Amino acid sequence: MSHSVIVIIGVLYLLVILAIGILSTKHQKDMDTFYVGGRRFGPWLIALGISSTTMSGFGFIGLPGLVYENGYPMFMISIFATGGIFVSFLILAKPMRRITQKFNSLTIPDLLEIRYNSKAVRGITALAILGGAVGYQMTQYIALGSMIEVVLGVDYKWAVSIGVVILTIYVISGGMISAVWTDFIQMIVMVGGALIIFIGGLVMMGGMSELNTQIADIDPEMLNPYHSTGEITIFTFISYFILYMIGHQGQPHVVTKFYMIRKMSMLKWACIIGAATYAISSLLLFSGLYARVMVENGSMEAPASPDLVAPMFISNFFNPVVAGILFSAVMAAIMSTSEAFLLIASSSIVRDIYQQIIKKGEKLSQKKELVLSRWITLAIIVFTFLMSFNPPALVGWLGxxxxxxxxxxxxxxLSIGIFWKRATRTAAIWSSTLGLIFSIGLYIASVKGWYTPKLDTGVTALIISTVTFIGISLMTKPQSSIFFDKKSDRFESKKEKTMEI
Known part of the structure; x- marks a missing residue:
């Protein structure tokens, strides 16, 4: 009976989300509404969209698994990501919102082509976004499959298949309008679910002090921000700071939401709301510590994979109604980020590569663009779905x-280039190219055991791309850009004030 209750609650939740996706279809008139929702959303919708896509299946499934294995050092990811939300708002929010109104850009490569007057920059950054989105989308499918595997008790491949069918209907139907509205609903579910898990688990443990005592008995290193031996070192701590505090500005599924807010004056409220809701939802990570204690004292069976930690803890220690709500929260995290990644991946192919590079800016009818976008989105779903059958790593590390x-x-x-007039086209091309090559190449080398740098592979690649960008910019001739046209900025500022009134 308890199993049936969990399934029923989960199905009802999914039906609500699917209904929103299908009802949003009638609002999908063009690329602007499909990819940026017509730029008409208020601070709560944007804030909860940013926090929910930052959390994702990586946060709700992958991170509890890493906490289960390593302890408190993995909390640094969520702590630094919370700070990263503030940094991204502070540096990028207003410029990106102003620029999208000024030049009618829909994607990050749109903005970067205008900044550097270069199709090559557009193409390279579009490929980078596509590559990262495919990898991150696989983490969502693995997380989805892991959860459904526990809830329904079916084989992982069947679990992934069920989840992807539901996701396909939801994403193809609604585009960004359904994404933002369902992000809003899903983040509320995530915050509530995280609080229930945190408080409920803490009561089971006998309080925070008792939890830490039991963790210390298992391994005192798990209480430290990094370990004195092993893989989680001081370099890991530094890497997480750089990657999640500074690297947050490069996450297209998050920062493109700056395009969508109705008025720039709303951004300050969206920043506070987004960081606060993400921080609260991160309390779910304690499920990894609770599960480790339960496994060590024999109250819970050891998971076959760390990715199963959160689903197993929920199903073992919460009543069916609460468990059903909590599983809905996990599903919420996965689905909200899945839609965001699928939309940025398809926009990279349709708008940035096909229309702007292959077709050289040739205008397509709004209907043809929309249909093509949906077909490309479906193709990406199928490709990442097949890849997720034999995933190359745990959800946490892949994310x-x-x-x-x-x-x-x-x-x-992006973050340096939109402020620094001295930055050049050649520097942008080399920086993005090397960033893409080194981030993928070093990750593969590390997984294969060929070479593992002291710092995280992505951080090492980020340092290389930043030094390249600044160095080549200083060595090459400065170039003018309409990006910094102040007269146009003043006109746009007056136009926005008129719109706000």
Missing amino acids: NASWGIFAASLVPV
């Missing part, structure tokens, strides 16, 4: 690698 690809390829050319 970390994809985050690194985005950071190394985009942070220098």
